[in-house]
Amino acid sequence: MLNQLEEQVWNRVLLARHPKRPTTRALIDFLITDFIELHGDRLFGDDKAIIGGIGYLGKTPVTVIAEEKGVTTEEKIKRNFGMPHPEGYRKALRLMKQAEKFQRPIIFIIDTPGAYPGIGAEERGQAEAIARNLMEMIKLKVPLISIVLSEGGSGGALAIGVSDEIWMFENAIYSILSPEGFATILYKDVSLAKKCASLMKLTSFDLYQYKIIDRIIPEVKNGLQDNAKYSFEVVKKQLIKTIKELQKLPTEELLARRFKKYRNIGVYEEAN
């Protein structure tokens, strides 16, 4: 039996995974005009779990890099349910460097259960690909904003989540691992996932309170699937405003702020 809090948290997990919840492509279509998708990592292939491209946010050219789970069954399979391989993260990095060259701000949209755990992914260096992105993102000389739309699973989310600001949709979740994986690792019992979800502190409110994220994007009462336009409009307005502000900062200050943000994360005590 779940207590009231566990029930509440699990309901959010269900909303984050609601079958009718809009996916990143819908958000891109709402935010960006003249979107042109750019493919491939120039090393191995094109990972369809990550959409990358350029377009206008208002009047500003931006780069968009987004994890996409897919809508129809056929598309979900094509996109590997939003679980990227190393070539996905390397495509992302290529487009980040391209954005830096042309001084375009980058909008990252996170929606993944996690980086794909498979043979090919390991053969091509999943760990290295994620690590490389974390390291390069900290010093990219353009404004970066990461938005967790639904699920932010583990290193697979963080690999496009080192930014100047991290936003989360109200009913999104962001965690070290999926509740199912967490329950399996710690208790060897996947049926404890519902209980674990509340222990993990994975809701937008938890993470805002911990200062891991900077903004919560409100959703209507029943969740994003009921009225996406309401939330998407908030995102668009805020993005235009925040990017304008970040663009005004001298590069050194932008990077110093970003570094400080991550440098200060962690809870510990210092004994004398």
Add this chain to the structure above:
Amino acid sequence: MEHFLEDRKSKLEIFRTRVRKKIVKTEKIDIPSDLFIKCESCQELIYNDDFLKSYKVCPKCNYHFRINARERLNLILDKGSFQELFTELRTTNPLDFPDYEAKIKSYQEKTNENEAFICGLGMINKIPVALGVLDSYFMMGSMGSVVGEKVTRLIETALEKRLPLIIFSASGGARMQEGIFSLMQMAKTTAALKYYQDAGLLYISVLTHPTTGGVAASFAMLGDIIISEPKSLIGFAGQRVIKETIKQDLPEGFQTAEFQLEKGFVDLICDRKDLRNVLGKILSMHKKED
């Protein structure tokens, strides 16, 4: 021909079932339990003195047993050169996770260490280095806030003093009990590393058994030079998770150091007995002329 093969096969079978069993059967002898240890890999009995002299490597099959952080420091650094840093950092329970404090306490008692990462300054062949070791005996070397903070401070110290940096990894990944804070240590450590590397300084990452998850996917995989001990398990996802996801068995040798060498993700594999020597040579080649 076929008949010949059949015949041979049946004779071999007879040999297996009758003769070999007889040979193997021996009387049980009482051996003091600390005199010999059994190799975890080839089952060979190893004379304990030999085992310790060989840095806990099986003399028969070269299987590298896990060693703890202090053993590693003794093996690698010049005698008496280690100055430990950041021992004042203490783990708390940021998520109020059930039983986490008790768990930490029990590992502290078991290992006599405060946390899973031991670091400081030392010398290898008289060359000063900043060096850190993850201890797989402390909660599987998992990275929470304290480990992440110590790694970051070590990197910052190395940058400040312009020292070469060596980190020995042995970890199951980010620590579950600190949730999102553990995940974010991946970003924190690599952020510090970026500034260190951009300053033109040398970072050698040594991957030992096992290096997986959030540690592999952050500072461990970003060395200028990446060395691994033989047969170490190195990878991102756990093997059980991969098996469950793809519903098939994994190829032999999957995610070993040798696999990573073949796929191009480590520079070299080095036996434990040669490690100090190899590190010394690499450091010497990167010495700055004063």
